[in-house]
Amino acid sequence: MDASKIIVLITGANSGVGYATTQVIVSNSSKYHVIMACRNVSAGQEALDEIKGSSSMPAKGSLSLLQLDVSDEASIAAAAKSVENDFGHLDVLINNAGIGSLVPGAHSKESLHYVFDTNVFGPILMIQAFESLLEKSTYSKGPYILQVSSGLGSFSMASDTKDPFYKTTFGSYRMTKATLNMATLQSHIQLADKGFKVFAFCPGLVVSNLRGKTEEARSGWGMAGDPKLPGQGILNIIEGNRDDLVGKFVHKDGVYDW
Template identity: 45%
Template sequence: MSPKVILITGANSGVGFATSKVVAGASPDFHVIMSGRNLEKVEAAKTEIEAAGGVKGQLSTLHLDITDDASIESAVTYIGEHFGQLDALVNNAAVGGITPNHRERLRYCMETNVVSTRTLSLAMQPLLLKSDNPYSIYVSSGVGSLKMAADAPAGATGYLVVGDAYRSSKAAVNMIMILEHKDTYDTQLKVFAVCPGFVVSNLRGTSEEARTGGGKAGDPMVSGQTILSIVEGKRDADVGKLVHKDGVYPW
């Protein structure tokens, strides 16, 4: 039987890197395609995972810039020609939008996190629907929950002062996920949004202080385990929801 083909975007660091490592180390039945806009960095990340040992499945790399339609089209063609189908899409690539200029950060976040994420999902959907048990997974965030934001104390953002763009984009990602879930109700596609938690990531910046959230950020490997549990079917009861490692977040 052919291995399940899993495409992970933004796979060279953070949650994407951790998920690639966790999934590839879980079973020989998985072929993980690590993708990103900088192929050199993605290939270096693949080499790092392989050098650490413990890889049971297969790893390959693919150039994919989700903000570039030609790059998306090329990725669809490549996966179609080499694998014939896609079993899981982990839509992880995103930006934090931490510039002080509100117009710039809103446009930047929405273009990458929402417009490009949606564009990639639609482009990959035909390949997903060729699988017997496909998953479309959006890496979202609890900071995009409207209820959690509304219930927070007055004056509390729960994020950075300039977090409006990122939080708004993740709220929009949650809506995109719901729409795909509803639009494909009569297919075998299982659609999820997943909150990786507050983990070490380049979203907040590339300095050690920013990446680690001042030492408060958790291990992204935990995020990888959560995404693995979805791919393995262990979270199927929560399809169409915003899940996290311990349960489900409200909208």
């Protein structure tokens, strides 16, 4: 591996925002190597092959695949070991993998565990496991940690009675993203002195499998946009163009209140 490459790890890279972000980054420049971290290796390999073979967005950068289930501590530890062996360091960590509620509106312990394991404990444990590799980053502008959150995790929005999602049934999903936001802020505060740049990022409503795999659900009942837009937003951050907003809850065009 060319030592000047910027090594980016994206969790949940086989689908939706993670897939689009991988494609945007590797089609942007040969300076990037993206590690596509996926829990399902065959889905990951299929996504990698598609991105590599794309004629509409030719891949200039390089790609590799890593098995990773962020809800499984042993899988996280094995993934960190593998990145250490293969690359010796990491420049950018994009904690993107996420899921919706198990049962809309259900707040049973099982249902809360299901969604908190992936959306909250996963990103927190990922930062702990990869911190020492990020400390060895060779990227002049990095290291970066991006936590893919959601505007639905904003307290300001959640308490706005005029917000169209005020009475949604995605309560446990909203709780996870609000908690992830606090975890992000804490990581920013703890890691800023080591030169880390930590952001929470909302991709906006985009086409993906998050709401389900039917066409209606994927398209957000016709309202969801192209996931390449948040991909561009993420690239913009890791290129150093939004460093003035480090430690904040950013979206493509601005900043959300927490």
